[in-house]
Amino acid sequence: MNLRERKKQRTRDALLRAALELFATRGYDETTVDDIAAAVDVSQRTFFRYFAGKEETAFFVPRLAEGLVVQALQVRPPDEAPLEALRRAVLESWDTISEAVEEIVPIDLHLRVYRVIESTPALFAAHLRRSAELEEQLARIIAEREGLDVDADPRPRIVVALFGGVIRVTERLWSAGDELSLAGMRQLTTTYLDQVGPALAGNWRTEQSP
Amino acid sequence: MNLRERKKQRTRDALLRAALELFATRGYDETTVDDIAAAVDVSQRTFFRYFAGKEETAFFVPRLAEGLVVQALQVRPPDEAPLEALRRAVLESWDTISEAVEEIVPIDLHLRVYRVIESTPALFAAHLRRSAELEEQLARIIAEREGLDVDADPRPRIVVALFGGVIRVTERLWSAGDELSLAGMRQLTTTYLDQVGPALAGNWRTEQSP
DNA sequence: AGGCTAGTGACAGCCACTGACAATTGACAA
DNA sequence: TTGTCAATTGTCAGTGGCTGTCACTAGCCT
Known part of the structure; x- marks a missing residue:
């Protein structure tokens, strides 16, 4: 597995976990995609490159x-x-x-x-x-x-x-x-x-x- | 029934029918709330005063x-x-x-x-x-x-x-x-x-x- | 080392929806 | 009728999900 691949995987997992953690603690509607992206320190646009929408993570x-x-x-x-x-x-x-x-x-x-x-x-x-x-x-x-x-x-x-x-x-x-x-x-x-x-x-x- | 009431009723019905007609012909996703409001010649804001959301009309x-x-x-x-x-x-x-x-x-x-x-x-x-x-x-x-x-x-x-x-x-x-x-x-x-x-x-x- | 390309960020824009405020219009009493 | 009050509406500004575009950078490959 490439460095590139590994990096992607890590970003993806991080986004997923950050999203789920936020949903579980703060609630779904109270969590914005910007929040999730910020928690992983990537741009909002990047989030949407990994997931078709907020829903998909849940x-x-x-x-x-x-x-x-x-x-x-x-x-x-x-x-x-x-x-x-x-x-x-x-x-x-x-x-x-x-x-x-x-x-x-x-x-x-x-x-x-x-x-x-x-x-x-x-x-x-x-x-x-x-x-x-x-x-x-x-x-x-x-x-x-x-x-x-x-x-x-x-x-x-x-x-x-x-x-x-x-x-x-x-x-x-x-x-x-x-x-x-x-x-x-x-x-x-x-x-x-x-x-x-x-x-x-x-x-x-x-x-x-x- | 008041003139006011009647007017409201008419607007409501018109919005409803316009929405359903548009959904049936053009499709739901292809119909914007602006389209519906425009078809009845009211502002978009008025639409949302009659219906909680696009979905509700359907x-x-x-x-x-x-x-x-x-x-x-x-x-x-x-x-x-x-x-x-x-x-x-x-x-x-x-x-x-x-x-x-x-x-x-x-x-x-x-x-x-x-x-x-x-x-x-x-x-x-x-x-x-x-x-x-x-x-x-x-x-x-x-x-x-x-x-x-x-x-x-x-x-x-x-x-x-x-x-x-x-x-x-x-x-x-x-x-x-x-x-x-x-x-x-x-x-x-x-x-x-x-x-x-x-x-x-x-x-x-x-x-x-x- | 240097060209190629996947991955990213920044920006602009669409659409559903909401709050705030001002303008209008019907209701009702003087 | 007219003036006042309250309900309805339009306008404007803003948020959040989501998408297209484009330039840039970082890893890949020869």
Whole structure:
């Protein structure tokens, strides 16, 4: 790796970390691109040469995570039921995420940023859009596993939509609570996914939720 | 109604219609607030006195629609199953929407704008966020119907998430196709909702989708 | 060593949006 | 009717995200 390359890499990482640190402490809207650039002592123009926009920095880790989920789902044994495959793919990817990112961004920092994402309208909206795109990818993979045509058969998209919905509900709850750890997220997710059956079956009034 | 009030109303409607017309023909990003203001011959500042932002104009009709859905769900007989109540509330609200809006915005214009919403990243993201907020409201109503505590029992949010997911899938399909009518939307929605059961049950490979 | 080029900074400009202040216009009472 | 008050509007200036342009500098390669 060149000196030039290394320098670029360092600038990029510095910008990223500075941005996330500022978002986590001061808030997203309260952080200007000039602030970020100043923290790394480069011009604002340089920031925009590394990132397409302020938003992109906030979604650096989520972006990596999405890639991991897709990969994980692709290697799931095809005889698993769709919901089961999705569940395992997500849980697996969380096992990998720390080591995949830690070098560049301390995952603890990301967890703080995640809270900012959930509580900042502009970021939350962007988050949902990214999720929608991810779900489209997942639906295609599921369809392929099952030997179906995504555009002809609604079922892959429906299952993924249900799964994504549950994930989003747990994300909200998790980020609103104070158990900000991967373990906590794991816990919440599994219990919520276990509720899918009960939620869709039977009469709620005759059965208690755990 | 005052002359003053009437004048305000007229300006507001004119801005709204001009904005939607421009979005539908030229595209959202290609339309500046100055364009909209100029089309109505008021200053840009006046536009911002009527609307919090460019985005707000694009979501005028959806906003009304959301209100109708909430209302419709609230008056559903409480002995209906949650998914059934949601389905009927939505279909009912679509019966009402035309007459509720037509005076201000031709519903045909809105359908064209809706396509813009789905195909413009910034608007699509905003749309998803609005949907998330609506789903939260619906979940609370469902919980109340069933005599449950939304924050203690996951099931209301899960059902609503599933329902919302299906709706969003159909919205995408509908806006991507060329049957841009309320009837077409209705049709798609009912058949997709009918697929929820099959999608979650049984083995996909042994059963065909209609 | 010297030419080449990627990376950068400085500057100008667009667009969404906001605050402040002055001018205008409708409302309402004397 | 007229004068006063309050609501509406336009103008101006400024902030922040983002982009194009251009000259300059620092690392690369022969």
